[in-house]
Amino acid sequence: MNKKDFQSLLKGTKELGQMLRGEIPPAREFIYEVNTAKLENESGPVWAICISDKDDALIPLKMYEVRPFPDGNYVHVRDEEGEAFICPKDWFIFISLPKEVEDALKKVA
Secondary structure, three states, X not given: OOHHHHHHXXXXXXXXXXXXXXXXXXXXXXXXXXXXXXXXXOOOOEEEEEOOOOOOOOOOOOEEXXXXXXXXXXXXXXXXXXXXXXXXXXXXXXXXOOHHHHHXXXXXX
């Protein structure tokens, strides 16, 4: 890779980080229709255990709070340092917890 291409890639990577942190607005937006009836049925975040070692940011056998996407194939999850990821749903086993446990976990998460 030549120096000019590397500098361009580096600049784009830094801008992406700023966008993800909300420091700058995205350069463009994509608008798509979402089935709102399905979203209303979503109960919000759920707990899941990571069963994949395909991403170094996630720890296998660790429990994460995840948000399923409406399409049902992906989840939104944050790693140990708060970085957001979109991962395949099959990287996790979803679990049910008693309300008292969920409430306690929300206080420390």
